[in-house]
Amino acid sequence: MSEIFVIVEHRLGEIRDITFEMLWKAGELAQKLSYTVTTIILGHELNSIVDNISDRADKIIIFDDERLKNFNADIYKEILSGLIEESKPTLTLIGNTSWGMELAPCLSVKTGLPLATDCIDIMFKDDKFIAQRQMFNGKIFSNVSFAESKECLLTIRSGVFPKDKIGDRQAEIIQKDFPLTDIPLKKNFIEFVETAAGDVDISQAELLVSVGRGIGEEENISLIKELAEALGGVVSCSRPIVDKNWLPKHLQVGTSGKSVSPKVYIAVGISGAFQHMSGASGAGIIIAVNKDPKAPIFRTADYGIVDDLFKIVPVLKEKVLELKKG
Ligand SMILES: Cc1cc2nc3c(=O)[nH]c(=O)nc-3n(C[C@H](O)[C@H](O)[C@H](O)COP(=O)(O)OP(=O)(O)OC[C@H]3O[C@@H](n4cnc5c(N)ncnc54)[C@H](O)[C@@H]3O)c2cc1C
Structure with missing residues (x-):
């Protein structure tokens, strides 16, 4: 039976959301096409991780070893390429995260399998898989398939699939020994440095007022802070604001920042590039303020x-304060 591999991404003992999202999509495809879902976990002391996904896959292949405690693409590539060559899964799904973006290209070179990155959907048509990607800042959707190969690697954008369980599975657990004797390491893990979260975690906020390059100058950010305060919300931002050092990195929303899921997301002076919007795709209601009627953000905004x-x-802030006064 054909197989879909999902490479489990975890950090400090916790499964990353992207893993659940990939398992949802793999489960949906497997149900439709009678494929099996196999998850691969590399790490150390993995019991709780295995417990959390054992009802989402048909098979879990575990490599549990001290040397796998921290992610290292050099080691992952060697182990996964052996497994892929042995099992020949039709699809291998990897998160399009900093972790996956390091692993997937070298795994593609090592296995000789084609790779489509940052996929936002996977379809099955005319007996082959088609991966959907975006081009030109989200203006064009392209459907990609591989003429030369039945098998491929796909990296999946965070936040495009639900994290819910799909189907009812009970995984067979397969423990494997660490297979490498000579590890060709080009880099070594040194330490985890937590981002300075300060007293604000935007991923937990219910209302975010997010500021983009449209704010023009650093001193104008106080306008956004005042609006957020009036609304009882938290300030977040797009990447250019962090690049200019106007706000700290832990407030950045997007693919290289944080994924957020507030009830309300107010985007001010943000164009709506997909690298930003994919971090905000979990928001309940998106409200955009932008002087350009053609700004891409208006395609996703609710208001x-x-x-x-x-x-x-300033008008919004005054109105909110007036309403609060009653
Ligand atoms: C690998 C990679 C990862 C990335 N990761 C991220 C990420 O995590 N997060 C992220 O945000 N970006 C990320 N980016 C950058 C992303 O592609 C965009 O460049 C960025 O999101 C644009 O930020 P912005 O919308 O603030 O600025 P711009 O695109 O410059 O948009 C500014 C908007 O403000 C509007 N505006 C200007 N003046 C006013 C005004 N007075 N009133 C109202 N509106 C006004 C303009 O019409 C414009 O739409 C990444 C890019 C790459 C290549």
Whole structure:
């Protein structure tokens, strides 16, 4: 029976959300096409990780070894390439995360399998899998398939699939020994450095007021802070704001920042590039303030205000304060 591999991403003993999202998609495809879902876990002391996914896969292959305690693409590549060559899974899914973006290309070179990165969907048509990707800042959707190969590697964008369980499975657990004797290491893990979370964790906030490059100058960010405070929300931002050192990295939303899921996400002066929006895809309601009516953010926003933020934000703040006074 054909197989879908899902490479489990975990950190400090916790499974990352992207793993559950990939398992959801793998489960959906497996149910439709009568495939099996196999998850591969490399790490050390993995009991709780295995428990958390044992009802989402048909098979769990475990490599548990001290040397796998921390992610290292050099070691992962060697072990996974052996497994892929042995089992020949039709699809191998890897998160399009910093972790996966390091692993997938070298795994593709090592196995000789084609790779499509940052996929937002996987379809099955005319007897082959088609991966959907976005191009030109999300303006074009492209459907990719591989003429030369039945098997392929796909990296999956975070936040595009639900994290829910799909189907009812009970995995067969297969323990494997650490298979390498000579480890060709080009890099070594040194230490984990937690981002300075300060007293704000935007991934937990219920209301975010997010500021983008449209704010123009650093001193104008106080406008956004005042609006967030009036609303009882938290400030977050797009990447250019972090690149300019106007706000700290732990407030950045997006593929290289955090994924957030507030009830309300107010995006001010943000164009809506997919690298930003994929981090905000879990938001309940998105409200955008942007002076450009063609800004891509209006395609995803539930409500939009096409106007100058310097006109709108102070008025919004005053209205909120008035309402609060009663
Ligand atoms: C590998 C990679 C990873 C990335 N990761 C991230 C990420 O994690 N998060 C992220 O945010 N980006 C990320 N980016 C960058 C991303 O592609 C965009 O460049 C970025 O999101 C744009 O930020 P922005 O919307 O603030 O700025 P811009 O795209 O410059 O948009 C500014 C918007 O403000 C509007 N505006 C200007 N003045 C006003 C005004 N007075 N009133 C109202 N509106 C106004 C403009 O119309 C415009 O739409 C990444 C890029 C790469 C290549």
